[in-house]
Amino acid sequence: MPGFERWLSTPGGKVAVIRSELALRDRLGGLLVRLDVGRERYAVPAGLYALGSPDAAAPVVVTANYKLTFDVVRRALAGRSLWLLVLETHGINVWCAAGKGTFGTDELVRRLQITRLDEIVSHRRLLLPIFGATGVCAPEVKRRTGFAPTFAAVRVTDLPHHLDHGGETTALMRAPTFTVLERLTLTPVELVGGFKAALPLFALVAIIGAFTGGSPVGGALYGVGALALAIIAGSFATPILLPWIPGRSFAFKGALLGAVVTAAYLATGDPTRHWHAIAAHLLLLVPVSSFAALGFTGCTPFTSPSGVKKEMRVALPLFLASVVLGAVAFGLGLGGA
Amino acid sequence: MQGFRYLENVTTLKLDVESCSGCGLCVEVCPHQVFAMQDGLAAVVDKDACMECGACAKNCDSGALSVDAGVGCAGGLIAEWWQDVTGRRKKAACCG
Numbered sequence: 413m414p415g416f417e418r419w420l421s422t423p424g425g426k427v428a429v430i431r432s433e434l435a436l437r438d439r440l441g442g443l444l445v446r447l448d449v450g451r452e453r454y455a456v457p458a459g460l461y462a463l464g465s466p467d468a469a470a471p472v473v474v475t476a477n478y479k480l481t482f483d484v485v486r487r488a489l490a491g492r493s494l495w496l497l498v499l500e501t502h503g504i505n506v507w508c509a510a511g512k513g514t515f516g517t518d519e520l521v522r523r524l525q526i527t528r529l530d531e532i533v534s535h536r537r538l539l540l541p542i543f544g545a546t547g548v549c550a551p552e553v554k555r556r557t558g559f560a561p562t563f564a565a566v567r568v569t570d571l572p573h574h575l576d577h578g579g580e581t582t583a584l585m586r587a588p589t590f591t592v593l594e595r596l597t598l599t600p601v602e603l604v605g606g607f608k609a610a611l612p613l614f615a616l617v618a619i620i621g622a623f624t625g626g627s628p629v630g631g632a633l634y635g636v637g638a639l640a641l642a643i644i645a646g647s648f649a650t651p652i653l654l655p656w657i658p659g660r661s662f663a664f665k666g667a668l669l670g671a672v673v674t675a676a677y678l679a680t681g682d683p684t685r686h687w688h689a690i691a692a693h694l695l696l697l698v699p700v701s702s703f704a705a706l707g708f709t710g711c712t713p714f715t716s717p718s719g720v721k722k723e724m725r726v727a728l729p730l731f732l733a734s735v736v737l738g739a740v741a742f743g744l745g746l747g748g749a
Numbered sequence: 750m751q752g753f754r755y756l757e758n759v760t761t762l763k764l765d766v767e768s769c770s771g772c773g774l775c776v777e778v779c780p781h782q783v784f785a786m787q788d789g790l791a792a793v794v795d796k797d798a799c800m801e802c803g804a805c806a807k808n809c810d811s812g813a814l815s816v817d818a819g820v821g822c823a824g825g826l827i828a829e830w831w832q833d834v835t836g837r838r839k840k841a842a843c844c845g
């Protein structure tokens with residue numbers, strides 16, 4: 413168990429006391445997860461934990477059993493004495509797990525019963541992250557267990573303020589942020605996923621490039637480079653530059669950046685290229701960037717499913733048309749060469 | 750959310766003020782300040798900020814709120830369509 417310090421005996425049984433400092437192992441593990449290595453099983457056992465030396469009146473903080481979340485929570489609450497009720501979300505973070513329902517009413521009720529929390533604490537209050545409300549119905553939890561959930565803050569780092577100010581939640585504590593750094597930490601998974609999904613495309617581009625370029629190796633590399641840049645434009649550059657790219661549609665933002673990046677690549681690579689080649693590159697690669705950018709809607713805390721559906725209804729036919737035209741331009745180029 | 754706005758006029762959020770009991774829970778759970786209490790009842794004050802997370806409807810004990818909450822990313826939607834068409838499940842990139 414990560415960060416285990418000692419056992420604490422309570423009226424409800426033994427509870428593991430955990431440290432709030434992270435070990436080097438925790439940090440390294442966190443890094444690997446961010447890079448999408450071994451992301452599948454990064455969980456801590458669900459159950460009740462103690463931070464510091466909590467008593468029957470100490471607050472109860474509810475969180476998910478995703479190891480990274482668990483680490484962020486115990487670090488943010490360093491120096492405090494409280495109970496940590498960790499739900500079984502199968503190693504998935506609160507937001508995603510709440511959407512799936514694993515961070516949900518039933519699991520919370522079950523975990524309260526298994527841990528016999530009602531025998532350990534004298535109060536009946538639970539502190540939950542605001543993003544957990546998608547899966548947890550507070551009135552139902554209250555009816556079924558007597559415990560009343562409060563959705564205290566979006567970020568656990570704001571929990572100390574809530575605890576120290578009589579349960580106050582300011583407007584800022586309710587608002588999610590989406591800083592450059594937060595967006596940056598989300599991009600590795602997007603990039604790796606994008607490149608993996610595009611492997612067949614890479615093979616295709618390399619073969620076509622080898623047969624149509626000046627030299628086989630040079631032609632293959634040129635095509636592979638163009639495709640790689642298009643993916644980076646959509647999966648990396650668009651998320652990072654998100655608020656500064658004009659428009660609201662992610663597909664549009666990605667297409668815009670893809671067009672700029674592809675045009676720059678063509679201009680620096682071989683400015684003497686025929687217009688057929690230029691048109692073919694743009695028409696074939698802009699949809700790639702656009703689609704990659706659209707994929708990032710899954711990572712943001714502000715895009716709605718209805719909005720994404722609307723984008724897809726508009727974008728998918730355009731992608732198809734663009735790819736067909738691109739293929740035609742490419743064919744014309746071959747015919748004229 | 751300052752600096753981030755998504756498409757307008759798309760959310761499926763509906764509030765039936767007649768049924769509202771004025772508990773205020775929707776204000777507490779909404780991460781985008783879509784609601785405010787007015788004269789003791791909930792009011793939608795920023796509809797286009799809604800991301801259809803479903804937290805408000807989930808917590809409204811009076812059944813005054815409804816919203817089509819669901820998968821919010823392109824990969825997930827394609828996976829859903831794929832499942833509808835082929836009957837086979839495909840793993841989505843987002844939300845593992």
Ligand code: SF4
Pocket residue numbers: 768769770771772773774775776790791805808809810811812813814
């Ligand atoms: S949660 Fe429902 S009942 Fe409570 S204030 Fe909001 S709309 Fe009204």
Ligand code: SF4
Pocket residue numbers: 762778779780781782783784798799800801802803804805806816
């Ligand atoms: S669905 Fe989510 S974002 Fe939309 S109003 Fe309800 S709580 Fe707010």
